[in-house]
Amino acid sequence: LYILLPVLDNDKHYYTGENEVQVLLDKGKSWLKDHPAKTLITNRYLRNLKSFARMALRELNDESLVDEKALPEISPELKEKKLSLNKQRLQAVTEQLLKINARSVVDFGCGEGKLIRELLKKPQFSKILGIDVSYNELLKAKERMHWDRMPEKKRERVELVQGSLQYCDERTLDFDAAAIVEVIEHMDADRLASFEQIVFSYSRPIHVIITTPNHEYNVLYEGMKADALRHNDHRFEWTRKEFNIWANKVANNHNYSVNFYGIGDKHEKYGTPTQMAVFTLKSEEEE
Structure with missing residues (x-):
């Protein structure tokens, strides 16, 4: 629920920083790794920030390659x-x-x-x-x-x-x-x-x-x-x-x-x- 509630809500309530990647991995790695909606959940939890989502998915996939086209682009300015x-x-x-x-x-x-x-x-x-x-x-x-x-x-x-x-x-x-x-x-x-x-x-x-x-x-x-x-x-x-x-x-x-x-x-x-x-x-x- 700690991971899924903000995913289901999909409304930005806080500023997403790099440490959110570790929170996602700590709370969800045991079940998220093999979840069919892994990419969607990771994407939405990390507020569609491409660099963070890529980082998390590489960890979940044990450093395997991730389809970066499936990840929204992060604003260079942000x-x-x-x-x-x-x-x-x-x-x-x-x-x-x-x-x-x-x-x-x-x-x-x-x-x-x-x-x-x-x-x-x-x-x-x-x-x-x-x-x-x-x-x-x-x-x-x-x-x-x-x-x-x-x-x-x-x-x-x-x-x-x-x-x-x-x-x-x-x-x-x-x-x-x-x-x-x-x-x-x-x-x-x-x-x-x-x-x-x-x-x-x-x-x-x-x-x-x-x-x-x-x-x-x-x-x-x-x-x-x-x-x-x-x-x-x-x-x-x-x-x-x-x-x-x-x-x-x-x-x-x-x-x-x-x-x-x-x-x-x-x-x-x-x-x-x-x-x-x-x-x-x-x-x-x-x-």
Whole structure:
């Protein structure tokens, strides 16, 4: 039902991203692989985005060739914007980490390791910890980093571990910075308080960088309803004002300062698609 309900509805309620491919495979691979309507279901679940449907069908077919003529063409403009925003987000976070002279970074909710791969390109980052609740995501991260072939000196700089943002974990202590990229919107709102305590009170890095969607910007995505979310796994999405209120409250609660930045193409009225907060622990003189 998780897969079939949006297929039967065929109405776009959220922005379809690349991670929807993995959701489809995780939820449907056991039965979808041999289903007679496999192509139709995949197509409609992924909102007729050709590149995503092709990716999913290759996985379902064990890398066999897919009839690309059966897949609707993805708009080059949409593809370019999507790739551009993701790249801009990773670049913005990496630039902030360089700017604050962080040498050790914990990437909470690292997923398949996109940010970590960027950080590994910069010798400044001598200690990188990626932590994610999904063991499968960590395996993907290792695969995409070519873990087995990674030079020893490079591999000594990074560690990937399974863990949760809802529990204290001593492995996350004593880091210069924490990066939490497109993660909080996947949490239930009633878990934000415990998340806040874990990151800002227990782990307590000198800097914390959080990115999250700007809900105001959604009206600019073609076909999205006014109250829709970009992803069906998002529990909420904040406006700039809502994010500002939450982040300032967190900063005040834990003796951090906070600055805000936009990522992506800026609209005069709706701002940027991604918003970023950079928290810095206050010194004793600033307390």
